Amino acid sequence: MKQSLMLAGFLATTAACAAVAQEKPVLTIYTYDSFVSDWGPGPAIKTAFESDCACEVRFVSAGDGAALLARLLIEGADSPADVVLGLDTNLTADAAASGLVAPHGQTPDLDLPVAWTDPLFVPYDWGYFAFVYDRSKTGSVPADFEALAASELKIVIEDPRSSTPGLGLLLWVKEAYGDRAADIWAGLADNIVTVTPGWSEAYGLFLNGEADAVLSYTTSPAYHLIAEGDDTKAAMPFDEGHYLQVEVAGKLANTDQPELADRFMAFVTSDAFQQVIPETNWMYPARTPEAGLPEGFGTLVTPQKALLLAPEDARSIREKALAEWQTALSQ
């Protein structure tokens, strides 16, 4: 009896809370899991947007970028999402082809190393892929993939089939070397200690000393410098250029909150959003905030050349590049 009373009370409270919440419109944002974690950008961005939208932001998280896209494609036109945040340009062609994303109509000022004309997606952050190493353990570092393959250095990489950085590396080598990509992979085979399911496992193995370098971002050393006061981590600059990861947001065509979604799409490139990015996502903001970048970002390696495949090209080349990768590393 007592229990059922408690249960009734609980249900009533929940219903009351739901009723209060219902007075405000809810903007549902689909994103990847690390974005919404207590250590990611999510909480600060939710607070900032809610402070003057008279709405409630509701994040729904789904693994990583690829899992996010899979979820959108599965749900199709009746997805409750209003905004999707966290695809990268290697995935946007599939999202665009699904017809689920509507034009954003924005013309933001951006600080990207490449020109941006995508009518469906607005970038919110970006980074260069790079091999990160420990300066206290490794003296001289290779200046390109061929030198890396010829070196004795051991590296950990992510699997392109289960991880977006892994896919980025695959396209990096393909974009830089074209038809020679398979040879590069064959040369790298004896440098690769192992291939992990995701970035976290690879970075963890590197920090535990299992490899001399790991595929990560040029911005990774900023975390160690700013959060840990450790300046031993650095990225290797490669002469053939560095592939970009550009993370984007898009408005769903079937949103039931089109005005709020538009407002959020404009908010994405505002200072309030952008200033949160560097020290939570550890990437470059898509538009440098008024206050500039945090100290420490100035010490980072800046590649001479940025590589990026157009989304359609990334999509069409992906399968062939994967087959080359698989064959070369299975010898």
Place this chain on the structure above:
Amino acid sequence: MADRPQPIARTLALGGAPAALLVALTLGTLVAVLARARGFSAIGPADLAAIRFTLWQASLSALLSALLAIPAARALARRRFPGRALLIALLGAPFILPVIVAVIGLLAIFGRAGVLNQGIVALGLPPVSIYGLNGVVLAHVFFNLPLAIRLLLQAWLAIPAERFRLAASLGMGPAEVARFLERPMLRETLPGVFVAVFLICLTSFAVALTLGGGPRATTVELAIYQAFRFDFDLGRAALLASVQVALCIVASAMVLRLAAPSALGAGLDRSVARWDAAGGWLRAQDAIVLGLAAMFLIAPLAAVAIRGLPALAGLPAPVWHAAGRSLAVACGSAMLTIGIALPLVLAIARARPGLARLLETLAMLPLATSALVLGTGLFLILRPLADPATLALPITACTNAVLALPFALRILLPAARTVEADFGRLADSLGMAGWTRLRLITLPRLARPLRFAGGLAAALSMGDLGVIALFADPDGATLPLQLYRLMAAYRMEDAAGAALLLLVLSFTLFWLIDKGGRPDAPT
């Protein structure tokens, strides 16, 4: 196996509901994915290579785990020494760790920068690499040897004390005891142990990938990932998942046919004394076996503990909140597991042989179920009914319970069959049925395996990342998910602290349920 098999209707009344839940969560979710895909799509040569590698590594891992478990379980069964109960409990720990934690612990010992290689290099020898098939098998044995030991130990301790008494009075030595008592028991138990480990390794994903060294070590589960996330091809994912299920059914059916019931007969529940194992050489042999097994299993755990200790006290609040949620999910999952497993096991123990084998095979299905397909299927089924995020924790508890069921079944079934064989006739002739029979006959004799199964289910649930990653709302993270979030935010030291917290909580929960909080409880 009962002497008087029951009518099918009565078996179904008892075991029907648990079996239906099982089928819904395993085959039902697969059908949901298939329905969304509108049919299978073809699998390629790379997928066939993945199937071959998966079978090969799973067979090797299962064979090694089962064989290595024999001497260790025998030593634990016939020796009494201070710390034995603690050792047995600690042996359960690798099994319940989240994969990435266990892998990092293993690498601290066997990795390129691990203790072993530091020793080898100090001796002036070239370092050994564990990445490749050997690493995959090593990790799978690390995960599953403890389970194999525990399952065999249960069976060893279930040999009635009277048999050893009789053997001693007939002057049998260790060889004769092995031949007449232990081998029949192994013949009954070992195939089940083998198939359990084989099926666990069949769906291996993160271990095989991380330690496999590259795409050579591609498993079926990884191919499913690729189909889902790289090719967005649900049809191929469903086909590959069906291959896993088919392999599971074939393997279980083959092995269950092999497993002959032992004919040791009834005992009087006396405590076991082992006159045959008093020799000095046997003592030394057992000591060495146990020492090696303990070192192999405990050293990586010690590495996890040492890495995690500095950050443990200062863990951020969200980690503690997640720990609370995980404890609640684990307790719910343990109760659900027992609630499903007990009727199912009793139904199997009393059923006709054919029906019993069918139910037993069904109960192995969760082991061969792809976590990704299960999660996605469940999502597709539930989405029209409710917001999946609001159901995240109950769904996690329920899925974990079903995933723990195969283990609970392997633990409970031998004991349940013994109870039926030994006391079934007596109970029938006294007209005992229902609750009275459960209370007076079944539960007292199943208490030990029930506690073990409950503890294992709780601990497994504690460490499982599984479906929560697909369903979680941002504020409802469990401890394993929080651990991954810490890693994704570069906070590897806090993640190590969270890993230790997870290890300690899982282990404590397991210990409390298994032993009922009594350190001297029989094992």
